[in-house]
Amino acid sequence: MTTTSTSVETGAETTARRRQALVRNRNGIVLGVMVVVLSVVAYQWDGVQTTAVTARTVREASPLILAALCGLIGERSGVVNIGIEGQMLLGAYSGFMAASYSGSLLVGVVAAVAASALAGLFLGWAAVALRMDQIIAGTVINIVGAGVTSFFYVAGRTMPRFPQWSVPGLSDLPLVGRTLFAHGPLTYVAALMVLVVHIALFHTRWGLRTRAVGEHPGAADTVGVRIERLRYVNLTLAGSLAGMAGLALIQSAGAFDRGMTAGRGFIALAVMIFGRWRPTGVLGAALLFGLFNAVQAQLQFKQALDIPPQFFGMIPFLLTIAVLAVAGVKARPPAAAGRPYDPE
Amino acid sequence: MTRSEATVTDGPEPTTGTPASTAAPAGDITATMAPDGSPWLLEVRGLTKRFPGVVANDNVDLTLATGEILGLLGENGAGKSTLVKMLFGIHQPDEGMMWLNGTEIRPAGPGDAISRGIGMVHQHFQLVPPLTVAENIVLGAEPRKRRLFDRRGAERRVREISERYGLEVEPSDVLGDLPVGIQQRVEILKALYREAQLLILDEPTAVLTPQETDELLAIMRDLAASGVGIIFITHKLREVLAVTDRVTVLRRGRSVGTVDTSSATTESLAELMVGRSVVLRVDKNEAEPGRVVLDVRDLEVRDDRRQTTVRGATFDVRAGEIVGVAGVEGNGQRELVEAITGIRPIHAGTVTIEGFTVHGHPRSVREHGVAYIPEDRERDGLVGDYSVADNLVLTEYHRRPFAGHGLRHPDAVDHLASELVERFDVRTPGIDVAVSTLSGGNKQKVIVARELSEDKHLVVASQPTRGVDVGSIEFIHNQLVAARDRGSAVLLVSAELDEIFGLADRIAVIYEGRIVAVCDPATVSREDVGLLMAGGQPSEPVAAG
Numbered sequence: 001m002t003t004t005s006t007s008v009e010t011g012a013e014t015t016a017r018r019r020q021a022l023v024r025n026r027n028g029i030v031l032g033v034m035v036v037v038l039s040v041v042a043y044q045w046d047g048v049q050t051t052a053v054t055a056r057t058v059r060e061a062s063p064l065i066l067a068a069l070c071g072l073i074g075e076r077s078g079v080v081n082i083g084i085e086g087q088m089l090l091g092a093y094s095g096f097m098a099a100s101y102s103g104s105l106l107v108g109v110v111a112a113v114a115a116s117a118l119a120g121l122f123l124g125w126a127a128v129a130l131r132m133d134q135i136i137a138g139t140v141i142n143i144v145g146a147g148v149t150s151f152f153y154v155a156g157r158t159m160p161r162f163p164q165w166s167v168p169g170l171s172d173l174p175l176v177g178r179t180l181f182a183h184g185p186l187t188y189v190a191a192l193m194v195l196v197v198h199i200a201l202f203h204t205r206w207g208l209r210t211r212a213v214g215e216h217p218g219a220a221d222t223v224g225v226r227i228e229r230l231r232y233v234n235l236t237l238a239g240s241l242a243g244m245a246g247l248a249l250i251q252s253a254g255a256f257d258r259g260m261t262a263g264r265g266f267i268a269l270a271v272m273i274f275g276r277w278r279p280t281g282v283l284g285a286a287l288l289f290g291l292f293n294a295v296q297a298q299l300q301f302k303q304a305l306d307i308p309p310q311f312f313g314m315i316p317f318l319l320t321i322a323v324l325a326v327a328g329v330k331a332r333p334p335a336a337a338g339r340p341y342d343p344e
Numbered sequence: 345m346t347r348s349e350a351t352v353t354d355g356p357e358p359t360t361g362t363p364a365s366t367a368a369p370a371g372d373i374t375a376t377m378a379p380d381g382s383p384w385l386l387e388v389r390g391l392t393k394r395f396p397g398v399v400a401n402d403n404v405d406l407t408l409a410t411g412e413i414l415g416l417l418g419e420n421g422a423g424k425s426t427l428v429k430m431l432f433g434i435h436q437p438d439e440g441m442m443w444l445n446g447t448e449i450r451p452a453g454p455g456d457a458i459s460r461g462i463g464m465v466h467q468h469f470q471l472v473p474p475l476t477v478a479e480n481i482v483l484g485a486e487p488r489k490r491r492l493f494d495r496r497g498a499e500r501r502v503r504e505i506s507e508r509y510g511l512e513v514e515p516s517d518v519l520g521d522l523p524v525g526i527q528q529r530v531e532i533l534k535a536l537y538r539e540a541q542l543l544i545l546d547e548p549t550a551v552l553t554p555q556e557t558d559e560l561l562a563i564m565r566d567l568a569a570s571g572v573g574i575i576f577i578t579h580k581l582r583e584v585l586a587v588t589d590r591v592t593v594l595r596r597g598r599s600v601g602t603v604d605t606s607s608a609t610t611e612s613l614a615e616l617m618v619g620r621s622v623v624l625r626v627d628k629n630e631a632e633p634g635r636v637v638l639d640v641r642d643l644e645v646r647d648d649r650r651q652t653t654v655r656g657a658t659f660d661v662r663a664g665e666i667v668g669v670a671g672v673e674g675n676g677q678r679e680l681v682e683a684i685t686g687i688r689p690i691h692a693g694t695v696t697i698e699g700f701t702v703h704g705h706p707r708s709v710r711e712h713g714v715a716y717i718p719e720d721r722e723r724d725g726l727v728g729d730y731s732v733a734d735n736l737v738l739t740e741y742h743r744r745p746f747a748g749h750g751l752r753h754p755d756a757v758d759h760l761a762s763e764l765v766e767r768f769d770v771r772t773p774g775i776d777v778a779v780s781t782l783s784g785g786n787k788q789k790v791i792v793a794r795e796l797s798e799d800k801h802l803v804v805a806s807q808p809t810r811g812v813d814v815g816s817i818e819f820i821h822n823q824l825v826a827a828r829d830r831g832s833a834v835l836l837v838s839a840e841l842d843e844i845f846g847l848a849d850r851i852a853v854i855y856e857g858r859i860v861a862v863c864d865p866a867t868v869s870r871e872d873v874g875l876l877m878a879g880g881q882p883s884e885p886v887a888a889g
Binding site for chain 2: 017199203204205207208209211212215216218219220221222223224225335
């Protein structure tokens with residue numbers, strides 16, 4: 001136990017706090033530095049392929065970041081959301097159809113966000129008002145999402161493409177330029193959301209209350225925090241993030257396709273766990289998953305080795321299993337996640 | 345001191361001058377005044393709360409002056425919790441009125457109660473372990489700076505309050521890393537941060553070590569001196585006598601009397617609580633120790649985090665005696681008991697029971713004649729969703745006559761269960777109800793009935809009366825002494841020194857996983873045992889028993 005200091009927090013204490021954060025994240029930091037060094041070395045060796053892989057890493061990570069943040073906000077408020085897959089499909093489908101019929105990207109974005117926010121609201125209603133088992137509620141969303149979007153799928157439609165936003169000057173830099181500064185809008189949104197959710201979660205009233213509700217709702221209840229309202233609001237907001245994740249998929253693919261999420265809603269949960277329920281951790285974990293995805297895509301594309309491409313395609317899923325098996329052992333989810341709150 | 349129930353229940357104030365309850369004539373609906381002429385900090389009159397099938401509170405009256413500590417006593421189910429939940433807005437009363445500083449209140453919820461200056465420290469801490477001390481304290485009323493949560497402001501504010509009231513905490517510590525006693529300070533600070541004038545402490549000492557309890561009582565006195573009114577709910581009569589100014593006793597939902605603490609004794613309070621005279625001192629004859637039954641040699645045991653917590657403990661327990669293990673919680677008691685009963689592997693050393701060497705197999709230990717009353721009855725002693733009857737045969741269900749040829753024989757189970765419920769006075773609506781629906785005392789009686797209905801070589805009882813009402817404590821104590829007198833060796837582990845001194849024939853003091861002394865309760869003083877428990881050495885050598 002530390003001793004009680006009588007002074008206001010000094011600069012030294014702030015430094016100590018930062019140092020603690022560094023120690024806590026040392027594995028991630030070491031891994032990150034290794035990847036950066038490797039990329040630079042690889043760039044010397046084959047600049048074109050390396051840039052292709054790193055740029056793809058960021059592109060593949062974007063939907064995972066948004067989807068994992070959706071799961072994170074839910075679990076931090078005490079509600080497990082395994083319906084992210086379904087929310088993403090609903091968002092992507094609605095966005096695509098709306099943009100396709102209206103011809104306006106903006107209409108598509110609004111429709112996507114609204115559709116998956118609505119699915120989030122449903123999860124809130126099931127978890128809060130009905131006190132339904134949250135796994136069942138999430139499964140309902142997944143089945144509805146997959147079923148509805150497949151059934152009403154119209155082949156052959158197109159929609160306006162998302163623009164590519166290149167940051168003038170920066171995007172021409174070697175390696176980093178194409179990697180970080182030449183993407184569609186949703187990739188920037190994903191990066192921005194990491195920052196927004198981090199600040200909201202750890203530096204606002206809302207965040208403190210959310211974390212309290214996810215760990216010990218009874219404690220929050222006895223100091224007057226309105227748990228039910230907070231969960232409704234958070235799940236709806238989180239749902240809109242899943243909608244953006246769906247849009248990020250369309251941004252890459254150019255159009256909606258049946259089952260285009262291909263399990264990313266579940267991989268997002270692995271990302272959230274690997275990221276230890278922290279937005280910055282989610283960013284790192286999503287980039288790692290994105291990197292593996294990008295590498296396997298590049299290997300398939302090059303036909304470098306005489307191995308059927310399906311084997312490379314398995315890599316992200318194998319990695320998911322490995323992450324859950326290794327990180328899952330030590331993972332400590334928010335204590336109240338998955339449990340309906342009963343005030344009595 | 346004898347007092348019939350009728351006098352206590354129906355008469356005016358039985359013992360002393362507490363003008364409040366006699367002041368207001370019936371039908372008057374204004375608040376009354378405290379003796380000094382100012383309004384009571386809190387006045388409750390005629391409070392009634394009905395739940396389906398029970399009247400939890402029946403016309404309860406209560407007064408509390410500013411700076412006063414009022415003890416609220418009562419057995420489990422007497423209605424103490426219901427009463428304070430109404431004060432704190434968790435339940436709404438069906439009838440009756442409450443005044444705070446002369447103004448009528450009717451808290452609609454905890455938030456409402458808090459805003460009126462009522463603070464409550466719950467029996468089960470309402471704290472969030474991963475958050476810091478400061479975050480826990482300000483939760484729900486957070487200071488803000490430029491629209492963000494002002495963490496430094498919160499920590500500064502917490503430091504100010506903790507210094508003003510002498511409740512030392514470090515605001516930036518993560519709550520979950522702190523010992524229970526400090527966590528409780530955080531709970532109290534939470535109420536003070538919200539400027540509580542009235543503080544309700546619901547069984548605050550149930551989880552504390554003797555030292556932490558003493559600290560808490562000192563804190564309560566300081567708080568009262570600074571003008572906070574305190575309602576102190578507890579089972580422990582000694583604490584009530586040590587710290588309160590007056591005591592209100594509830595029995596079966598009614599307030600059966602308010603007495604000045606200065607004129608009360610443990611016996612008079614216990615009698616008021618239970619409604620009959622209670623023998624607090626256990627009646628027992630001199631022990632007649634026989635052969636050694638339990639022999640523990642150089643025992644080393646590791647805890648769940650693989651830390652060695654029992655480090656070379658050596659002692660024995662003889663037939664026909666009770667050996668009490670005294671110690672501050674967390675000094676290896678849990679691991680010691682679990683090693684003896686075969687639940688936890690033995691790392692080094694030996695445990696022998698009547699010549700049988702324990703090797704970490706609970707059922708084989710039980711089959712060698714060991715009864716076990718575990719510390720955590722909900723987790724280790726009972727299956728909550730099973731019926732009372734099934735819980736009573738939990739150790740025997742697989743044997744004749746309760747089962748045969750792979751099938752259970754429910755009639756035999758019911759027959760035994762009915763008999764045990766009768767013999768051990770388990771208050772239950774029936775033997776078929778889930779055991780989780782019973783009160784704490786009755787749950788413990790189910791375990792005691794199961795474990796002590798047949799004679800065993802060794803009885804291991806860990807915290808057998810924790811959270812149990814006075815009437816049941818008396819009963820359980822008598823059962824343990826009866827087991828001893830029938831020739832069982834009894835190992836009693838308890839954090840309550842009163843219990844150790846009341847029951848044990850020899851006291852073994854455990855400190856950091858070693859038995860540091862074995863004393864004779866007749867000659868050793870409480871202070872010396874307390875010193876040994878804290879790792880100190882008494883000035884005079886303690887006589888070994």
